[in-house]
Amino acid sequence: MPSAGLSTRRAVQLAALLALAVFYTVQLAGALLPNVPVFVAASLAGLALDLYLTHKQPGLLALLGKVRFDVTTRQLLRDMLVVIGLVRIPEVPPDIERPLTLLLLAAYAAHFLCQAVAQLVRRTRTLPVVTRNIDTSALNLTNAPSRLLARQPSRRLLRFSIPGTVGLMLSASLSVQEWGLIGVSCTLLLSLGSAFYLATWLLPKNRSRSEQQVLAWLDQWLAQYKPTVGMYFSGGASSAYQANMWLGTLAELDGRPLIVLRERFMVQKIDATDIPVVCIPKVAHLMRLEHSTLKVLLHPANSGKTSQVLRIPTLKHAFINHGESDKLSSCNPYAKAYDQVWVAGEAARERYQLAEVGVDDKDVVEVGRPQLSPIQHADERTAAADRSEYTTVLYAPTWEGWDGNPGNTSVPLAGENIVKALLADPKVRLLYKPHPMTGSVDPRAGAADQRIRDLIAEANAARGGSRRAPEAAAELERRTAALDQVATAAFRRSADEMERMKIQGTPEEGNADRVRAATEAWEAAYWASFPEWEHQIVTGPRPAIFSCFNQADLLISDVSSVVSDYLSSEKPYAVANTSGMTEDEFRATFPTVRAGTVLTPDAQQIPELLESVRHPEKDGLVQARKELKTHLLGPSDPPSRVRFNAAALELAAEAEARNERVARRTAEIPGQREIEEAAEEAEMEAPGTADPEDAVPT
Template identity: 35%
Template sequence: MRRLVTRYSKLLRFSTVLPLPVTHALMILAAVAGAPGWFLGAAVASYVAEPLVYRYFQDADRPLRLGELGAAARVLIRQGSFVLLLVEAGGVGDATVATAALGFFLLNGLRAGALIGSAVLRRANSLPYATRNLGAGEPAHPPAEPAWHVRLVTLIEGYADLPPLALGAVGLLADVPALVIVGLLGSAAGTLVSYAAQIPQLRQMRRLFNGRRVGKDVQRRVAGYGPEVVLYFTGMAVNCYQANMWLETLERLDRKALVLVRTPEVVAALAPTRLPIVCVSRAEDMMNFDWSTVRVALYTGNTGKNLHLLREPDIKHVFVGHGDSDKDSSSNPVSKVFDEVWVAGPAGRDRYRNSDAGVRDEAIIEVGRPQLTGITTGPTGNDVPTVLYAPTWEGWDSEHSYCSLLTMGDRIVSRLLEQGAGLRVIYRPHPYTGTRMAAAHAAHNRVIAMIEAANQAGGAHRVVTGAEASLHDCFNQSDMLITDISSVISDYMPSLKPYVVTNPHAANDVTFRTDFPSASAAYLLGPDCAELTDIIAVAASPGADPLADERHRLRDYLLGPEHPDAMTRFATAVDTLAAAGPRSTLHTHGDPRRTAPAEPA
């Protein structure tokens, strides 16, 4: 039965493309009949059907190509049927028919050139090199294609023949067949506008695609700068938060630091910084690049492209990650390929030890979280209590999903908004939310809709996403945090303000706190959110907070001691490793940087 349902569903989806072949068949029949009125109606229906089909069936190209009815074929069918209409309608001179046929041929040539140019511009993310902050004349990533030009290219791709077909059919009805020429000229003019917009960028792209020449220029600039510390980031623009959190910390080092990325779009997408940023896209260029001045490389994630720098034998390689949490990813066995793993505090060390990931204890260095210096402690002075809801994303697979948004998000936000003017809500989702599961994206949209509705009724709640999504600013504006098992917990600890951790599977409280030590000082929230009313009362009455002392103890366990401060510990770790001997001699003696205060009760 399930197989029948699956086949029926697939057949139903594939049937959504039928309006396109049907309307094109009607255009051909109208042309054969020499009926310009019917042809015009079929043509309009065809153009209307194009966006609707793709809206309801995004993979429509697949069945259309199987039926030899791809985008290019549909364009030729429309144009060929119109020329046939001119022949069959009668009263149209041979010169007009020939002009229309030749005009369509030339228009298609212009159209193809514009589409090829646009495709080349969008290949900017395959540039071999791109840089930032390496001096005047550097091979910078070209500016983004203007939104108006993107829309123009979309029109050229699917609707360039609309003006000549529409005006030509109207001209036949009005006995002015030469109107088709006006339409052709109009479409050609729009296509030439696209050419004019593309030429300056294409010239720059031509220079940037010369990998050998540009590579020598980048090598010369990097050698002149002489970086000693490299932050290595291999993600896409949406992942930039993983690198952004380290930029200010590296700026504060006494050693020269550089950000090395592997995707050109990231160069412009990274947050403002005075650090030089270099993108080397291709593996062969990366492995032939001279990194002889680099002493320490810091890695924000465990990805396959790490191998392209890990192979450098004279560099000390360190995994710093992008946040400490009780997630399995914070004790990944892959981390044992690094010379050292730097964690915030004793909790990070214990995670690796308890996970049996194979990382040697002497290779784990506690450096704190130097990014957290701007988080304020104590009361915010808000007019009304402010609760920050910051759920994590749905994870790479369901087994490792800690996301409350899927099962509890609506209920949490609804209960918070029920407090009316007596409570303010800030919703700050993880940047990855909805990237793997449509259900998470739908839940995210529902939460936003609920908050917008509450604001229309006089609320002052906030949704924080995109470029404005500074998590630390949200921390400082909140009186309480509601979150999932994630690095958000550790980052919130310097505030010493109450926090809530969701328990979406209703695990036993003792078991939950044992499995996730970062929740040991949290108020736990079950899937029915029955505890939320009492928890909100804590946010409204800071003095009545029974877990306040526990948070003080947990802060040291998660982040390490307050003295020396995290920036000092981090800089010392960099200096010690940079001055160390060959990698084979690392950790052969005790390391004074290791600290391991007792785990809080």
């Protein structure tokens, strides 16, 4: 069952398609009758609708393109009907047909010429690598041409056709052929002028270095920077969070860190950081890392392209994951491809042993979870909770996963019951933060998610609706502007990959710290902008899940890494059991549940759970949470950041020792050059015994 918003969007798209078909039909009818007012109105309305759809419904037009009814076909059909109309209208001079047709053909030829030049410009501006936080002044990078000319052929064709269409309609209305000829000539000149303008980017002064020159520059930069440890990441647009959660930890490692990406779009998905970022899309270019000083690559996620970088023998690879849970996906057999698997604590080590996926226990290294440091401890939250009459509950379910297991997410089977039970308590403030992929596999999960949001909206309305204080709202607006200013690079709308690479050269020192401080200030302003009783639906990257943790007195979630991370606070939590197991089986199967309350799908345990949160003396799981925290996340001394750094240094030392051993063995094997020199010496000593293949044929 699609959401109301999706249904509305589809209705708008269907209405737009119907209107487009109607305008073409009416335009044809007006041309054949002929009826000048109908013909002119339908022609202009069709062009206006096409312009609107190009800006507001690009997805719909993409579907039309798949059935070969793209913008060029639509405009060509529209112009053909215009020519038919002008021929059929008696008042229009009959000798307009030939020059008008020739001009229209020339205008289309100019459009395709402009498109060809734009394609050449885009190719010359596509470099073999993309970087951030690296000085690229030696590459002669230039600003991009207008995106309307270089990267938006559909919009360019439609906009440039406006003078021609208007001129033709004036000819039809006034029976004066000159207006049509002038209008189409303007369209022709616009396309020709754009083609010549774009061609200036192909001149030597505007061209960047060649592929070989750029790769040579990369080699030189790597030799100067001398990276020691890097984070390798490849994935889709929605997976960037898996890398972003490790940026702070990577920046604090001893040595010179580097971020290695494979997808060009991912360069802008990485959050603000001072660490150099280099994207190397092609495998052949990636192999150049073998000759750098890089020793270790850390992998927060598996991907199809990971196997490519694993081929570099000079590097050691550690899988650090982007979260740990009791799900089988946390013990992927792919992990055995790495030199080491870094886990938070003993529980993950046991998980790999039980999973029997080929990961040797000696290759599992416990390093804790260093990025959990922003999460406040229970003692810090207690002081804030004592000042509020409301108990803040965070319901953060995970998504349904790819395997269809009903126990993956509680949203379809238990979500509404959980939310209803929480909203029934007048002293509860609910924070609902669903996984961004909820409903992407199972439509029932998406429908349940929408019903949960509706329940929360109704509950807020019953409490009086949102009443933000003007001062708090103004402060949030100021903090948002300040955060956007430091966290988001200022690009022109027409900026392309090369221009962004030029702008994002060497960053200002301490930029990451400024972003961190601005984020903390924004989060404080965000939470302060709402009445303390108002329920919240939290979506998007802001506020982050850790910020929600710090607001909560209680977490309700599913079996996921959210529970493990939240446990670092030692605050109470509950896990929904929609797997069909008994409670004893559920606790035995999933160790992260052992120190929490297990909720059945009817959520009948919630009143008692809230009572134990409000009265800590009734909470019998305090000691269990402390013990489970150590079991899952490792000891607090030495700190996780120290253990993580030590593991990185040790693995780098292993890589260096291995490379030295290989170098010594290689030095003992005569090289090809030595063989050639020996052959040359032998030939000089015994002329006439040269290789027959070297002889010159007679």
